[in-house]
Amino acid sequence: MKENSTVYKKFQDGEKKFVPLVDPDKFTSAGIKKVANFSEKAGVAFIFFGGSLVTKNKNLEFLKILKENCSVPIILFPGNQYQILEEADGILLLSLISGRNAEMLIGNHVIAAPVLKASGLDIIPTGYILIDGGKPTAVSYMSNSTPIPYDKDDIACCTALAGEMLGMRLIYLDCGSGAINPASTSMIQKIKKTIALPLIIGGGIRTVRQAEIIWNAGADVVVVGNAIEENPDLILKIAESRKKNGLPRG
Ligand code: 1GP
Secondary structure, eight states: OOOOOHHHHHTTTSOOOEEEEEEEGGHHHHHHHHHHHHHHHHHHHEEEEEESOOOOOHHHHHHHHHHHHSSOOOEEHHHHHHHHOOOOOEEEEEEEEESSOOOIIIHHHHHHHHHHHTTTOOOEEEEEBBBBSSSSHHHHHHOOOOOOOHHHHHHHHHHHOOOOOOOOEEEEEEEOTSSSSOOOOOHHHHHHOOOOOOEESSSSSSHHHHHHHHHHHTTEEEEOOOHHHHHHHHHHHHHHHHHHTTOOOO
């Protein structure tokens, strides 16, 4: 991580955040432009960019469209090391700490390390915890890892705590893109009480109400991907609700 990382400072500023996630495989260039315009208007903290599997080779083109159409920092959320683009502002260096797949814990990082070092990206070490959100997702399949069962709050808490002790700077609790259920409020509350790191929640959040419930349970950052692909207006609606409700500081 950069010394005085502006990206990390923003994660730590105590404000509840909403972050749209752009999976470049699922957008057209017109859709990407819409996300950029709405994100700028909504004043979102970041845009996350990446996916479990990218087949269309549009990553750089779409990243440039985002950069040209908004001033929001773009943070890579990569499914693998082929998604590293130095044109972004930062990267969540994800270690899949809920899994027992050595490649996702350290192997891919070894391969990526020299590329990351040369990139100048702001690198944020992130403990990534996959939770069962009611159906198998691309991330569970592609990472060859078993999600933590939906109701096993204790396993999720100990995993987050171990991630914190290992030096991760963020914890990202994810049910995977398109999950039927987002992580439970009880799991979010307990993890929030267990660790001091900023807590990101994603996977299966589709409505303003769900985002509010998750913020109130203790999430610092709510991430929405699928639902904004279908309805980019939701970016404005979720951002408005965040401001209107004067959510408590995280
Ligand atoms: C997936 O957390 C993200 O990794 C977002 O999930 O696409 O279901 O919003 P959704």
